[in-house]
Amino acid sequence: MRTRFTTLLLALALSGCASTARSRGPNADLPRSDARRVAVMAVVDSALGHINSGDLVALSDLMLPEAQFFPAREQAGRGGTYTVRTMAAQRAAGKRAPIIERGYDATVRVAGTIASVWMPYDLWAEGKWSHCGIDLLTLVQVGSTWRIANFTYTVEQPPACRMHPDGVPAGYKAPPQ
């Protein structure tokens, strides 16, 4: 059987990063064209992909061994609360049912070998709206590889947060107003 291939051209220009690093301060939200932003977001997007497919082992492969998840939420009468999941616990969970988590409008900052990503998201599970919030990730560059060191996220409802700009996913019910 004849196999058709699509060819994707990639040129690895290994001198581009230093010039962009020099031209922007560490407090700047990096533009989408910035090489460091693209590298960091490749890791974050991969993490979302594994979260969505329910492959928590693959997700943990993107994390430092010491990394932690911090789900944070407000509970009536208690104010802010949080729980902690270690990378090892995440890995031990193995697989779970797929969900849809959609991040958008990420703010990315990089200084040297650390990066932060502040990204609104919404989450749909079991065929319906679940919640929305902010994903706040800290990444550390180890050698030439970016890894997630911390994944803190809020769990909220509109109007504190909002749905992804793409709207309701196909086959899902709109959230109650």
Added chain:
Amino acid sequence: MASLTARTRAILSVLTIVLIVLAGCHSDATNAPPSDGRLATGTWGGDSAGVLVNDTIAHVHVGSTYGDVRGRVPLDAEGRFTAVGSFLLRAYPIAIGPTMPTQFVGRVPGVRAARS
């Protein structure tokens, strides 16, 4: 489904003429990454694409799409590579398959593969 496939192929054919310039993100990026004759392990980014390379796979992100090449990608003496893998056109925010066979072609300027 046939029309979707045709549309997908049409879009991918556009991708074939796009030159994606990736840039290394070492803290001292004026130095090319060490090469053992293969695409260096690490996380690399550029104007519109990022690549996560480890010992078993190269995971390529291009906008809201991604692709995978199994194994380490060999470089020729001029730092060029050609690798066969798979590509998912609609990966984000919601992955919609299937993946398609893809050939990744590129070059790492400034890197010359070690020849014994």
